[in-house]
Amino acid sequence: MTSTTHGPAQQGPTEGPTQGSPKRRRDRAAREREILEAAEQIFGKRGYQATSMDDIAAQVGVSKPLIYQYYGSKDGLFLACLARLRGQLLDTVSDAVIAASDAEDALYTGFVAWFQFLDDHPQAWSVLVDEGMLSAGPAAEATDEVRAAFIELIATMVRMNLPAGRPVDDDEVQIVAQSISGATERLAIWRTRSTTPPTPEKVARTLKDLLWQGLHTLKST
Amino acid sequence: MTSTTHGPAQQGPTEGPTQGSPKRRRDRAAREREILEAAEQIFGKRGYQATSMDDIAAQVGVSKPLIYQYYGSKDGLFLACLARLRGQLLDTVSDAVIAASDAEDALYTGFVAWFQFLDDHPQAWSVLVDEGMLSAGPAAEATDEVRAAFIELIATMVRMNLPAGRPVDDDEVQIVAQSISGATERLAIWRTRSTTPPTPEKVARTLKDLLWQGLHTLKST
DNA sequence: GCTGGAACTTACTCCCAGTAAGTTACTCGG
DNA sequence: CCGAGTAACTTACTGGGAGTAAGTTCCAGC
The missing domain is CATH 1.10.357.10 (Tetracycline Repressor, domain 2)
Incomplete structure (x- = not known):
């Protein structure tokens, strides 16, 4: 099949997408902490308005809906930082x-x-x-x-x-x-x-x- | 031609779109004042974030780009109110x-x-x-x-x-x-x-x- | 191994700020 | 009265970001 263009399966565990850590699946608590840290940093640097959820998602190396699943909304995430x-x-x-x-x-x-x-x-x-x-x-x-x-x-x-x-x-x-x-x-x-x-x-x-x-x-x- | 579907020309001067006043063209200063009043009212009622430029445009009975022509941006309009x-x-x-x-x-x-x-x-x-x-x-x-x-x-x-x-x-x-x-x-x-x-x-x-x-x-x- | 659920993704929708390009109506010189 | 110039105004779009529906992948326990 030609449909397997993105093929995430074969990504070697020795090499992550951006950093040295593969950091594939983590349990919820750990991921939440990771997201929170990134959010705090980016919100702190650019302000609430100028920060997009995609920015934070990219920084963590995760997709946007995951953040929504954990924090509900942009406000929710900001609130958690607060x-x-x-x-x-x-x-x-x-x-x-x-x-x-x-x-x-x-x-x-x-x-x-x-x-x-x-x-x-x-x-x-x-x-x-x-x-x-x-x-x-x-x-x-x-x-x-x-x-x-x-x-x-x-x-x-x-x-x-x-x-x-x-x-x-x-x-x-x-x-x-x-x-x-x-x-x-x-x-x-x-x-x-x-x-x-x-x-x-x-x-x-x-x-x-x-x-x-x-x-x-x-x-x- | 079938293109003249919207035909704004024949609108009688005795009847406006929403209110009794036809208020077609006004000179710039008057229109600016009108926009400013509407903006102050809506911003005051709903807050900056919750107010869209379309809201204000609709309230005045004018299209959005006109507001942009006069005030430059949403911030500019808010500034003027301020x-x-x-x-x-x-x-x-x-x-x-x-x-x-x-x-x-x-x-x-x-x-x-x-x-x-x-x-x-x-x-x-x-x-x-x-x-x-x-x-x-x-x-x-x-x-x-x-x-x-x-x-x-x-x-x-x-x-x-x-x-x-x-x-x-x-x-x-x-x-x-x-x-x-x-x-x-x-x-x-x-x-x-x-x-x-x-x-x-x-x-x-x-x-x-x-x-x-x-x-x-x-x-x- | 197989299945159930948790972790995670792609691929959208909708909304809104801002814009490009055109159209209408008033005015002023002839 | 008429054409041309311009100010007032519009339709119809782009782009980006919040939020979502519908899957897909991986791991745990049987």
Whole structure:
């Protein structure tokens, strides 16, 4: 038969299509991990819009429908990238906050951890914020979740800083938490775009100084 | 000839295709305005991604290439929407700031004006922020410009609040301005999504209280 | 070996941004 | 009134990318 033009059967196991590894069939979990890594890398480099599923498929050396089978949609894949980063970032900041000696220090070290993490993972950052954390993309709900987690962390810190027995104005706590979240996000974006950004410590210190007094005002109102 | 099947010539001037107005040819300026209005409306309702050029063309009652001839691209059209809103919003806030009696009042009334404007123009808001002001969209550069204008306004205010002769740490001014910009944007988004958002005055007051003390700290460092 | 299912592919469809090339209607000089 | 020039506008397409239907290949366990 002349129909066997593509003949995938005879491909020697000693030579893969692009790299040295033949990497024929892998089990699902391994393949998923592989795809996720490629996606994170390409999304990080080119952004969500500019990345096509074919690009990712090609990078992994697999066909597009497989990715759809595992991740459902482009959004789904992007979401999966996001979830991983979100966990890392949240853990890093939480740890810093918990390890702090007092409230003022928690604020400062929390900020430092945030900016430092983003310095250390520039690629992650692109994925998370530059396209992901904005409210519009298709992954809006997921990024909202990420943000909500941070806001909850901040709100908790704020509340802990208030006198225990006093009734708390939840609106005010929310306003403050949203403000801080917005400020840190914008500062992060600004830093990545600045040619000579100030150190994480400098930014954290200035931001802490800007907010610290006002946080007390809250409690004395 | 059987070729004259579509025969657009005999369409009576008393009856348009969709509405009462025949609205055949209009001069360029008028048509551009018409397109811009439709675009603002549809972008505002459905968002940038979910809006197709065909949608807008259909709404105006015109064919797609005409829009391309006038606005160049989807981004170009979106940009044009943005430019208009940016002007209005910036003017509104600037006016409020200028009319204020002192620096503290300027901060407060500036915030009020910002949130009030977005309450009054919810559709504009969707266009500007929910898809536009984020950093990722195709209109990234334009939205950056809009933001940069606000940040400049804020930075000017901050500087004016500092002692005249003293050397200013530009980094710190930038950090503060970026923070305020980020906080107001996030608060705006939060308000639109909240079922019962606090009044503009309440948000402005809380935010002012949060920042006011810290702004003084800046100068005494 | 044979069969059942998991891993994986080819070959599409549809949708949408953007374009090439043409057609219609208004205007202005004669 | 008439032709020619041009601005306003259209039909009919290309190209690329998301998502899918219908297989095909390989391995596990009987």
